[in-house]
């Protein structure tokens with residue numbers, strides 16, 4: 001049994017309890033958390049580690065949405081507006097795939113780990129990242145993605161998808177968790193969506209899907225017009241129509257299966273209410289939204305509707321970093337209408353407790369019986385005004401000093 005003592009223990013539990021001069025006692029799972037004196041008195045035989053001055057202990061971070069397969073992008077893709085970006089993805093998809101490197105991905109995962117990300121949700125379009133993810137030190141929820149709209153090709157696309165899913169299922173263990181992804185309502189045929197949801201229900205898997213990322217998607221699904229028609233689908237087939245009658249019709253497929261809706265920046269009120277009614281969550285990727293759609297999720301509205309909110313970096317196809325601290329800082333600078341201390345707290349919870357709940361994992365909180373995924377780092381300076389604590393943690397932290405996953409020291 002181990003005990004870690006720190007100046008600040010952020011439990012990130014539902015009450016957001018913080019222990020000043022706190023301690024955590026843990027094995028593979030957390031045994032107890034509380035004031036240092038109480039914990040030391042209660043567990044006399046444990047191995048005690050006193051962390052340095054200004055130390056913070058908190059749950060490992062959860063990056064709920066990324067695409068490791070697109071990590072070779074630096075400036076290949078077009079930023080500034082969604083449809084030009086999407087066209088650049090179509091044009092360069094194979095080039096990026098060829099430039100994909102296993103050793104670079106290993107390094108990326110290692111960098112993420114050093115930044116404190118102990119769990120990530122990774123969308124896999126091709127399956128070329130399977131073995132790297134399986135070998136990674138952190139927990140990975142591996143979302144095999146289904147995409148395809150051409151009616152004649154659906155059987156072939158679905159069987160390719162299913163083969164990738166079964167390959168992932170064969171590798172399942174406590175750190176590698178297979179899951180499913182439906183790309184989006186504008187790219188994935190209802191027949192495929194229905195089959196993916198059925199498979200998720202049969203195998204008890206969760207689903208991630210992109211939803212209402214751009215204004216172009218909103219116009220296309222609502223009115224079959226706008227940039228999607230003029231600058232995207234017209235390139236392939238001018239007669240094409242949206243595959244779903246409405247955004248709500250797409251959402252209804254996911255009733256009864258645990259789903260993460262990524263982006264949802266342009267989701268309307270009835271869609272958000274439906275997302276809440278099926279206990280689904282929204283994954284916020286603020287930097288990606290800034291670069292691709294020049295807009296941001298209305299966080300106040302998500303909070304008022306009590307929708308579970310996780311945080312993700314998205315892939316390097318729409319970001320420059322997979323470091324969740326950078327993402328939190330970017331969110332602080334982007335969400336200028338939100339009160340800064342409460343925003344900082346929301347971001348920390350989205351990167352721990354909420355992200356873990358969205359992925360269906362018993363992590364993200366320093367609380368009894370939760371898995372011992374723990375990080376620790378030291379602040380350069382403690383805020384004089386302690387109401388700035390969360391904000392200062394986000395502003396000052398770039399990497400962490402100590403990482404435990406399932407109670408085992410990884411760094």
Ligand SMILES: [Zn+2]
Nearest residue numbers: 210262314315
């Ligand atoms: Zn994405």
